[in-house]
Amino acid sequence: MSTKNNAWEYADSIENASHINLRKQYDLYIDGKWVKPSSNKYFSSSNPHDEKHIADVSEANEEDVDLAVQAAEKAYELWSKISAAERGKYIFRIARLMQEQARELAVIESLDSGKPIREARDIDIPLACNHFFYYAGWADKLEYAFPNQHKKSLGVAGQIIPWNFPLLMAAWKIAPALATGNTVVLKPAETTSLTALKLAEIIEASGIPPGVVNIVTGFGDTGAAIVAHPKVSKIAFTGSTAVGKLIQKTIAGSNKRATLELGGKSANIIFGDAPIDQAVEGIINGIFFNQGHVCCAGSRLFVEESVAEKVIRKLKHRMQSLQVGNPLDKNTDVGAINSKEQLKIINRYIDIGIKEGSEFFQTDCAIPTEGYYCRPTLFINVAQSSILAQEEIFGPVLTIQTFRTVDEVIQKANNSPYGLAAGVWTDKGSKIFNLTSKLKAGVVWANTYNKFDPSSPFGGYKESGFGREGGLHGLGAYLK
Amino acid sequence: MKRVEVLKTYKLYIDGKFPRTESGRFYKVLNKAKEPIANVCLSSRKDVRNAVQSARKAQGSWQERTAFNRGQVLYRIAEMLEGRRAQFVEELMLENSTKKEAQMEVDNSIDRIVYYAGWCDKFNQVASSVNPVSSSHFNFSSYEPMGVIGIMAVQSSGLLGLVSMLMPVIAGGNSCVIIASEDKPLCAVTLAEVLNSSDVPGGVVNILTGHIDELWSPLSSHMDVNGISLDVRNKYVTKVQLASVDNLKRVRAYSNDFSLMQEQGIQFITDFQELKTTWHPIEKIGGASNSY
Numbered sequence: 001m002s003t004k005n006n007a008w009e010y011a012d013s014i015e016n017a018s019h020i021n022l023r024k025q026y027d028l029y030i031d032g033k034w035v036k037p038s039s040n041k042y043f044s045s046s047n048p049h050d051e052k053h054i055a056d057v058s059e060a061n062e063e064d065v066d067l068a069v070q071a072a073e074k075a076y077e078l079w080s081k082i083s084a085a086e087r088g089k090y091i092f093r094i095a096r097l098m099q100e101q102a103r104e105l106a107v108i109e110s111l112d113s114g115k116p117i118r119e120a121r122d123i124d125i126p127l128a129c130n131h132f133f134y135y136a137g138w139a140d141k142l143e144y145a146f147p148n149q150h151k152k153s154l155g156v157a158g159q160i161i162p163w164n165f166p167l168l169m170a171a172w173k174i175a176p177a178l179a180t181g182n183t184v185v186l187k188p189a190e191t192t193s194l195t196a197l198k199l200a201e202i203i204e205a206s207g208i209p210p211g212v213v214n215i216v217t218g219f220g221d222t223g224a225a226i227v228a229h230p231k232v233s234k235i236a237f238t239g240s241t242a243v244g245k246l247i248q249k250t251i252a253g254s255n256k257r258a259t260l261e262l263g264g265k266s267a268n269i270i271f272g273d274a275p276i277d278q279a280v281e282g283i284i285n286g287i288f289f290n291q292g293h294v295c296c297a298g299s300r301l302f303v304e305e306s307v308a309e310k311v312i313r314k315l316k317h318r319m320q321s322l323q324v325g326n327p328l329d330k331n332t333d334v335g336a337i338n339s340k341e342q343l344k345i346i347n348r349y350i351d352i353g354i355k356e357g358s359e360f361f362q363t364d365c366a367i368p369t370e371g372y373y374c375r376p377t378l379f380i381n382v383a384q385s386s387i388l389a390q391e392e393i394f395g396p397v398l399t400i401q402t403f404r405t406v407d408e409v410i411q412k413a414n415n416s417p418y419g420l421a422a423g424v425w426t427d428k429g430s431k432i433f434n435l436t437s438k439l440k441a442g443v444v445w446a447n448t449y450n451k452f453d454p455s456s457p458f459g460g461y462k463e464s465g466f467g468r469e470g471g472l473h474g475l476g477a478y479l480k
Numbered sequence: 481m482k483r484v485e486v487l488k489t490y491k492l493y494i495d496g497k498f499p500r501t502e503s504g505r506f507y508k509v510l511n512k513a514k515e516p517i518a519n520v521c522l523s524s525r526k527d528v529r530n531a532v533q534s535a536r537k538a539q540g541s542w543q544e545r546t547a548f549n550r551g552q553v554l555y556r557i558a559e560m561l562e563g564r565r566a567q568f569v570e571e572l573m574l575e576n577s578t579k580k581e582a583q584m585e586v587d588n589s590i591d592r593i594v595y596y597a598g599w600c601d602k603f604n605q606v607a608s609s610v611n612p613v614s615s616s617h618f619n620f621s622s623y624e625p626m627g628v629i630g631i632m633a634v635q636s637s638g639l640l641g642l643v644s645m646l647m648p649v650i651a652g653g654n655s656c657v658i659i660a661s662e663d664k665p666l667c668a669v670t671l672a673e674v675l676n677s678s679d680v681p682g683g684v685v686n687i688l689t690g691h692i693d694e695l696w697s698p699l700s701s702h703m704d705v706n707g708i709s710l711d712v713r714n715k716y717v718t719k720v721q722l723a724s725v726d727n728l729k730r731v732r733a734y735s736n737d738f739s740l741m742q743e744q745g746i747q748f749i750t751d752f753q754e755l756k757t758t759w760h761p762i763e764k765i766g767g768a769s770n771s772y
Contacts, residue, residue, distance in 0.1 A: 130614070146747075248725045417727070432760070441756070444758045445758075451759050457611070457621045
């Protein structure tokens with residue numbers, strides 16, 4: 001038993017990982033071939049649960065990126081002329097092949113990223129497949145999306161994705177780019193390259209022309225080389241606001257277009273008339289889903305003063321039953337923190353919170369002695385000016401503030417440079433629409449939280465970035 | 481004896497009022513023969529700040545006007561401009577247009593205002609979506625104004641260029657701060673008088689005149705400006721993009737020739753909108769199916 005707590009005990013229920021098929025060493029996927037990195041450098045991708053090595057991954061340098069962009073540029077000539085219906089059929093094929101390998105992908109995702117197998121299996125992988133399926137059907141219907149605007153594809157899209165939803169983010173990037181007739185150079189995050197490389201195998205198997213999708217692995221330098229490459233027409237980036245701003249600086253003065261999906265500090269607002277038990281589930285899902293490694297995590301909780309005591313009591317009780325532990329265990333609710341570095345960052349914020357003196361609460365659960373783990377954490381009565389309420393922590397740490405009036409909570413919720421998402425919990429419809437229309441956020445969940453769908457546009461206001469991914473509007477990011 | 485003509489003082493337009501620049505400075509606008517045709521305010525960094533403050537103050541209630549009402553207000557601008565067309569023609573001619581060119585520019589400007597007036601209560605209907613998500617939720621996406629937009633007007637076209645950049649911004653519920661064409665600022669100032677008499681709330685449109693060399697920076701680095709509209713031929717495009725990074729302003733650098741009638745459309749409105757997606761659960765209890 002790796003996980004114990006004072007509320008529930010479960011027998012281990014570990015997902016079988018013997019069926020997965022991984023190479024010992026992954027080269028770069030360029031122009032439909034597996035190519036050794038020119039530096040001949042590889043780095044290890046490891047399991048954050050036990051720090052064990054999983055596979056070696058190539059470190060692409062400028063030269064490799066150039067090769068990939070050239071391949072994508074050459075492939076664009078063909079891909080942009082292929083009939084739209086045929087283009088769509090290749091994307092449909094990718095979707096089906098992914099669905100067929102869904103279980104394997106889910107296990108690898110959980111091993112490589114630390115996310116609970118339950119989430120990888122039920123959320124990440126199905127959503128990734130569905131994203132390809134959704135955009136495949138758009139390929140030959142683009143003139144219906146933006147009537148009278150005579151939109152055209154852009155060329156080579158350089159795409160850089162984060163480690164929190166590795167395969168899902170790859171799908172969010174690649175599917176709309178291909179449907180609109182662009183070609184792709186994609187770089188996964190260095191800690192979570194494996195499902196993107198499995199996707200490269202699927203793309204290879206789909207028979208899509210070589211060079212249409214190129215996958216290069218590596219660190220920040222590799223991403224910077226993609227951003228700076230003169231033949232890249234479009235940058236699609238999901239990651240931190242700081243890196244997003246660097247990208248904007250790099251491409252200033254060029255004709256490159258960008259969509260940026262950046263950080264967040266989203267408000268989750270509970271009114272006294274909300275169904276409290278459902279709201280508590282929503283708070284849990286809002287902040288502890290995927291260990292809180294979610295750009296739109298509901299990391300700032302605002303509770304109406306009249307019910308604050310009740311909500312916090314129920315929230316603490318519910319948190320005690322969260323299972324923290326082996327991501328491959330089907331009972332696990334909160335898995336491993338993605339990397340040692342991220343765990344350090346989270347712990348630094350927790351230390352700051354404790355020093356600042358707001359009320360601190362962590363669950364009593366036992367956590368594995370090795371690997372990167374963090375207990376679900378609350379800070380109660382946090383000041384609006386606290387760093388904890390201002391900065392994105394990207395971990396299972398929730399700050400709680402209270403409010404008395406609607407105007408007060410709108411002002412507090414909007415008082416952030418971010419504007420990615422928000423949640424509102426109340427039984428009153430007219431109050432919901434008052435809130436949803438005044439919150440400066442790209443996605444607003446009313447009486448629900450952290451829901452995603454291929455047909456639903458996602459993206460931020462203000463410093464949470466610009467452009468939308470998903471839905472009809474997600475096509476616009478890849479057309480001019 | 482010949483009557484002494486009363487000459488017009490060209491002032492700024494901030495918060496629905498016509499102040500002079502706080503700096504007290506002016507510059508001379510010259511015609512083709514290099515003769516001075518007017519003294520115009522040389523705005524300062526402080527004027528930009530005042531204008532942004534006024535735009536922010538006015539934006540919320542402009543956004544909350546009904547879309548229909550915004551359409552009426554924009555249409556009223558066209559009516560007022562039509563009534564003062566002679567003055568605009570005269571100013572464009574002073575700024576080197578032929579009579580025919582000037583008349584056409586005024587005609588096209590009025591028509592473009594009417595065009596965008598009509599869009600106010602339609603663009604969101606056309607560009608929004610109800611999203612068929614695979615779970616029991618009602619999910620829709622619709623546009624909201626971005627907020628305060630800085631407009632660095634096209635240099636070459638004193639009226640039509642300005643109108644083409646301004647109208648889509650305010651049609652969508654944004655407020656704005658305009659830096660008028662440096663060489664052709666007269667129509668911008670006169671347009672302020674038109675705006676002031678056409679039910680556009682004070683502060684929704686603020687108009688400054690002056691040197692773009694001085695004004696691009698305070699406008700594009702202002703942390704309370706959400707977007708920038710400018711001509712791609714503006715020599716400060718790259719600098720504006722760099723200065724906009726700090727708060728991730730959305731910068732739209734247009735290469736369009738706004739003198740062409742087709743250079744108008746819904747995309748100029750949605751360029752300064754943010755898309756918001758809203759989710760709400762749909763209750764599924766009981767066994768009733770969706771049938772007659």
